[in-house]
Amino acid sequence: MPVAEDLIAPTRERVLNPVLDGFGLSARAHEHRLLSAARPALPYLNWLGMLARPLLKVPGLGWITADPLTARAVLTDPDHFTLLSEGGVGHLWAQILGDWVYDLFDGPGHHDLRTRSRELFTEKTSVAFVSHAWDGRLDAGRAQFEAGEELDLADLSRVLVGQMVVSLLGLPVDRSRGDAAYREIFETGEELASIALGTTADTVLPPEKIAIAREVVERLTGHIDAAFESASGDTIIGRCRDLGLSVTETKGLSTLLMVAGTETAASAMARMAALLYDTGEQHRLIENSAWRENAVREALRVTSPAPLIGRSVLADLTIGKHTLKAGERIMVLTWTANNLAGEYRVDRPYIPQNRQLWFGAGRHLCLGGPLARAELDAVLTLLIGDGRPFEIVSREYGKRVLIPAYRSLIVRKQR
Ligand code: HEM
Secondary structure, X not given: OOOHHHHOOOOHHHHXXXXXXXXXEOHHXXXXXXHHHHOOOHHHHHXXXXXXXXXXXXXXXXXXXXXXXXXXXXXXXXXXXXXXXXXXXXHHHHHHHOOHHHHHOOOHXXXXXXXXXXXXXXXXXXXXXXXXXXXXXXHHHHHHHHOOOOEEHHHHHHHHHHHHHHHHHOOOOOHHHOHHHHHHHHHHHHHHHHXXXXXXXXXXXXXXXXXXXXXXHHHHHOOHHHHOOOOOOOOHHHHHHHOOOOHHHHHHHHHHHHHHHXXXXXXXXXXXXXXXXXXXXXXXXXXXXXXXXXHHHHHHHHHOOOOEEEEEEOOOEEEOOEEEOOOOEEEEEHHHHHHOOOOOOOOOOXXXXXXXXXXXXXXXXXXXXXXXXXXXXXXHHHHHOOOOOEEEEEEEEOOOOOOOOEEEEEEEEOO
């Protein structure tokens, strides 16, 4: 199997030794602090990842890889790797949602579901979803921001993501409560995802966690039974129905969207802002707006909000000098693999060997990739749409969270 080591200049120094630069703590240092505040073991795992090219076996954890080509080879090989057995996220969900997950998440039903849901998030529908869900709130936020007010971008990101969920799923919500209602939706998604916390080494859930998770899923998708027939084609429920998905598939997909697309997207939004400021790259982007697409892609690469992807080995396989045995586990260290290419740069071209590893690869490649990109593009407009740079006033890292993220990131226009 090919290894990307020879394709990427060694950047061990930069990955391991964040240094101070002219903007205060370096972008790299903030990212490291953010990761360790979220999960103290993450920086160690990333450090071990430097030795996992192509692979390393870690006692108690199983195999890890931080080599982009090996990572993609693992994620695109359903004959040897699965996310359904113990160690994979499908195994978690099957305990919560039921045995149908085995068909829909990775079995023949998954292929069918992905084929039919391919058109859900295209570049075009995603821009429309963002505009539909966010325009009002973003315009209000932007007006205040451009007038010189301070803005907590981390909080706003959670509110916006909550609004997206409400809009996509047609979730009933008391709009008169304003941001608070959407924050609550975000927190419900967080609650569901937190069930996966502490499962890095073990995906068997205790009965009490299963009961809590089922109750949360019901809160989020219970309305779908009644809404299914009449849901508007603007919502995911209506689109799923129009694409021929059953109620069960629609509920399963909606749960997945909540879990996969809330914390990850909010994390990327505030971290993109921090990178733009910490590296000073916002100034180059303001000068050359043709780099917007790169700026978004780079934010996804450097933040890699889903830093680990787990799989189980289905059948024995040899990779280079290593033999992986059926039943063992492997973790793809996406953050490390993606960060080997270097610092955040708005003019960095597409990196062929990494492709979009921050969105995974193969049959489970993120379904919401275009939506995430459209969301980040909208946040760029909020931040520098008027051609004036911003500064970070203060920041707080999220503690003990599944997806590393800023708890608070106060920004304001530079004076
Ligand atoms: C920056 C934001 C995001 C990142 C970094 C991200 C990352 C990922 C990754 C790494 C996977 C693959 C997991 C695996 O192979 O086990 C995935 C799957 C998925 N993502 Fe995303 N995601 C993001 C946003 C979104 C959004 C906004 C949505 C939709 C609202 C979404 C929906 C999904 C779904 C449905 C899957 C499961 C696909 C399948 O199993 O076939 N994601 N995402």
